[in-house]
């Protein structure tokens with residue numbers, strides 16, 4: 001089987017992955033977590049898919065970056081495992097796909113979420129949106145995906161595109177376009193923002209982000225995620241220079257300030273949220 005490197009275009013990779021053989025589509029899985037409590041509504045079975053093109057300076061999972069590596073699994077293999085935990089999910093829980101960047105493996109994700117909904121499992125997409133494009137055939141598949149996605153956790157890395165590029169290697173125009181699509185099409189969303197001193201902890205941009213979020217429909221929850229240094233060890237193990245050496249997590253006061261500027265307390269629909277039937 002051909003392996004892919006991160007320099008290939010999204011469409012080339014998707015076309016190639018979709019054409020591996022005639023059997024079920026296989027995804028490249030980094031790892032799974034049986035009882036995730038911070039990855040969407042309720043308790044969730046979390047699938048971390050392998051592959052991401054962004055290079056966020058604060059990424060704590062650089063081991064998920066490479067595309068086309070990891071454990072190859074079919075949707076049914078994952079769902080057979082996930083469904084064993086169904087008794088713990090309650091009314092809100094289910095399965096979340098995170099990464100890496102799940103949308104890198106759009107064909108597999110669509111297969112997985114379609115089959116999950118068919119088996120009565122609630123689906124949650126954790127994404128930073130970088131692969132989003134309105135180019136075909138990608139866009140039609142994304143539209144199908146949204147029909148079988150109960151809620152999306154969308155991580156806005158930075159509201160300003162130039163700053164977003166400095167932070168991640170990519171601008172944010174297509175990411176904001178994805179969010180506009182979700183807003184216009186009644187897709188439920190949680191918006192998340194990682195607060196990093198000297199990078200994203202800026203009152204001007206936080207206020208701009210807060211105003212932007214106010215314009216969106218169907219935002220169930222807004223979260224400020226304080227930067228942490230748990231990923232530093234992985235960089236050292238992988239021999240990669242850590243870009244935020246010496247930067248400490250934000251203080252509680254700065255987290256509170258960001259929450260105020262993003263008006264997080266105004267978004268409470270997540271408390272009574274239920275997956276679509």
Ligand code: SF4
Nearest residue numbers: 052054056059100128
């Ligand atoms: S989008 Fe996520 S996985 Fe990709 S580099 Fe950023 S933090 Fe890491």
